[in-house]
Amino acid sequence: MVAGARERAAVDPIARVLPLLGLTHLDRPFDYLVDAEQDAAAAPGVRVRVRFAGRLVDGFVLERIATSDHSGKLSWLDRVVSPEQVLPPQLATLCRAVADRYAGTMSDVIRLAVPPRHARTEAEAVSIVPLPDVAPPNLDAWQQYSGFDGYLGAVRSGGAPRAVWQAAPGEDWPARLAELAAATLAAGRGVIIVVPDQRDLDKLEAACEPLVGDRAVSLAAGLGPTARYRRWLAVLRGRADVVLGTRSAGFAPVRDLGLVVVWDDGDDSLDEPRSPYPHPREVAVLRSYGEKAALVIGGFARSAEAQVLVDAGWAHDLLAPRAEIRARAPRVVALSGEDASVAHDPLARSARIPAVAFKAARTALDADTSVLFSVPRRGYIPSVACERCRTHARCRACHGPLQLDSNGELSCRWCGRGERNFNCVACGGSRIRALSTGAGRTAEELGRAFAGVPVTTSGGASIVDAVKPGARVVVATPGAEPVAPQGYGAAIILDTWAYLDREDLRAAETAVRRWLAIAALVRPASSGGSVIIVADAGVPAVQAIIRWDPVGFASAELADRAELGFPPAVTMAAVDGGAHTITAFVDSVTLPTSGTVLGPVPLPSGVRAPAGSSDVGRDSGPLERILLRVDRGHGRELTRALSAAQILRNAHHETGPIRVQVDPPTIG
Incomplete structure (x- = not known):
């Protein structure tokens, strides 16, 4: 059929379409005519x-309208790819x-929210089976949390309460979230729960299965495109x-959504690597x-971003x-890695643990319980520093980081030159010390x-989910x-300064989150559980673990950031992006x-270069970063x-590599 022979749809013959162009100056819907043959299929979404x-x-129909405000001639929809309404109004x-x-x-954003289409999956026969009923779960374990009854009452009545949940030490968080999901389902509303990684997802699936059964599906990248699209449909x-x-x-098209949960929001696995x-x-x-x-x-720790929501009353x-x-927390002891007991205990010195930590580990093993040693890195000894001032040891030829190999020889990690x-x-100073000894070397020392x-x-590509008793x-x-x-009977956290000495805005917050997650795996103090942190007890992050006070730490962290801006x-x-490119861009931003x-x-x-940076020419300059800051209001x-500014840049056909990221996870 030629374009002139087409007949308009009888009702709402115009479709507002968002073309998937990825250009800021074209990020808006455009009007297209819908012919009578496309009428039924060209629905919103x-x-x-x-x-x-x-x-x-490619594009998506956002809505159907009767008239257009466009004064020129409208083009026709070329075709409807699929009648499946994959972008419902609330998702759009x-x-x-x-x-x-x-x-x-x-x-x-749509590319993140809507998975790629698989025509064969869409065409599969769909059995119409009523969703099974969900019985109201036992929520006794939630009663220890103040304010929960009011929160649950609001959920059951169709309200939208918002809360930041601080999980107690040793809490079975997958079970608690499964109970909350079942309670929301019993009230007739849908649920989304987002977790950082596959290990957490496996735990959550196991907890949800007996309570919600077939009413739950899991969405993760590891499923593969076909299985993921089938579940999404x-x-x-x-x-x-x-x-x-x-x-x-978080973008899943759940109908009548009643509850959204994000567990451990400070985990860097949740940082989205794709624009925006x-x-x-x-x-x-x-x-x-x-x-x-x-x-x-929710989480055992609390991010400063979550604390903002509480402080604002939202x-x-x-x-x-x-x-x-x-009653539920283990005993936490902090001590310096330079403790005098190390000097008098050659065995402890070889494993970088003071005598107190060594004794705690031995006591736990004698009680037939496991002991956890946490090290910041896997492998052997990744890098070293001056023993006197802890300045990173660098290669004299290329300034790359020096490392100790398994023979105890110094060499450069970049150029391989021996030192x-x-x-x-x-x-x-002429003496060196390991910045952090990896899991492999630590395991050898502890085995002896x-x-x-x-x-x-456990680490890297070889992660162990659970260990046997004993x-x-x-x-x-x-x-x-x-x-x-x-x-665990005991946990010993080594090389703590490798967390705290990082040049990162979130270094202390990350340390608290990781250490609380470790401490949550340890038995209560009443059952002999202990956590030894090889760090100065006066450090605020360490104090937060000793007191088990993530809320106080988050409040103090937020106050510090407010003072520093x-x-x-x-x-x-x-x-x-390139120095000249980003300078010109920032000059066009009206702050x-x-x-x-x-x-x-x-x-x-540690920050990856913007896409296309390998093609940066001499005119773009070296890769740099400019930060733009305004108050929250x-x-x-x-x-x-x-x-x-992006629209202006696109209109001028400027093509230098650039990345714009609001509230980036890494500041500098």
């Missing part, structure tokens, strides 16, 4: 193909809100109303607000009383120290700690009156200004 600037592009609204929050494009079609998953599960880099916590906040759903942000606390926390006569550039005791290592030494890197039956006390955007510009500085270590003005 379906995938379509449209002609744009002379080429066919969320994608728009996330794009605005992060100064991105709606099409980029099951949610879209209403055949499942509980979604458990990792990052992008939305954090699942912020997606959950926007979705809770937009769809009038309840919200829970969310309230779910806390256990101090007496309950003291026979080390002298510190800062103090002139505790002869006859089995040693298990006396055992476990050496694990952060996040890879196995679960021990009835809890760092997120989340302010809204900050990082602009990364609010409260705005300040910081930098440029070299791109921080002007955050939306900043994101609008960034979007306007």
Whole structure:
């Protein structure tokens, strides 16, 4: 059929279509005519193909309207790719809100929210089976948290309460979240629970299965595209109303959403690596607000971002009383790695543990319980520093980091050059010390120290989920700690300064989160459980573990950031790219009156370069970063200004590599 022979649809013959172009200046819907043959299929939310600037592009129908405000001639929809309404109105609204929050494009957010289409999966026969009933769960374990009854009552009545849940020591958090999901289902509403990684997802699935059964599906990247799309369609079609998953599960099209949960929001696994880099916590906040759903942000630790919500009165606390926390927490002892007991104990010195920690480990093993040793890195000895001043040891040829190999020889990790006569550039010292000894070396040392005791290592590609009962030494890197039956008898946290000395805004917060997660695996003090932190007890992060006070630490951390002008006390955007490119871009940003510009500085270590940076020419300059900062009340003005600058840049066809990230996880 030729275009002139087409007949318009009788009702609402115009479709507003968002083309997936990824360009800021074209990030808006365009009007297209719908012919009579497409009328039934071209519903809001379906995938379509449209002609744009002379080429066919993918797009989504956002709405159907009767008339257009476009004065020119409208083009026709080329075709409806599928009648499946994969972008329902509430999801489209969320994608728009996330794009605005992060100064991105709606099409980029849709690519995160809606998985790629698989035609064969869509065409599979669908059995219409009523969802099984869910019995109200036993919520006695939740009664220890003050404010829970009021929160649950609001959920059951269709309200949208918001809370930050501080899990008590040793809490079986997957079971508690499964109970909360079942209670929400029993009230007739859907649930989304987002966790950092597959290990957490496996635990959550196991806890949810007996309570919600087939009403739950898991969404994770490891499923593969076909299986993931099949499960996503099951949610879209209403055949499942509980979604458990990792990052992008926060966008799942759950019908009548009643509860959104984000567990351990400070975990860096939740940092989205794709533009516009939305954090699942912020997606959950926007979705809770937009769809009038309840919200829970939970964890053993607390992020400064979660504390902002409480301080602002937007969310309230779910806390256990101090007496309950003291009863459930292990005994925590902090001591310096330079403790005098090390000098008098050669065996302890070889394993970097003071005599007190060695004694605690031996006591736990004698009681036929496992002992956990936490080390910051896997492998052998990754890098070294001056023994006197702890300045990083660098290669004299290329300035790369020096390392000790298994033979005790110094060499450069970048160029491989050996270093026979080390002298510190800062103090002139000639002796070195390991910044952090890896799990492999630590396991060897502990195997000799505790002869006859089995040693298990967990980390990297070899993660152990659980260990058998009985006396055992476990050496694990952060996040890879196995679960021990009835809890560990002791945990020893080594090389703590490797966390605290990092040049990172979130270094202390990350340390507290990881150490509390380790301590939560240990038996209560009443059962002999103890945690030894080889660190100065006066450090605020260590004090937070000793007192088991993540809320107090988060409040103090937030106050410090407010004084220094760092997120989340302010809204900050990082602009990364070639020096000349980002300078020109920032010059085009009209900041609010409260705005300040910081930098440029070299791109921080550990931050990946913007896409296309390998092609940076001489005219773009070296890779750098500029930070733009405004107070929280002007955050939306900043994101609008960034979007306007992107539009101007696109209009001028400027192509130098650049990345704009609002509230980046790494500041510098």
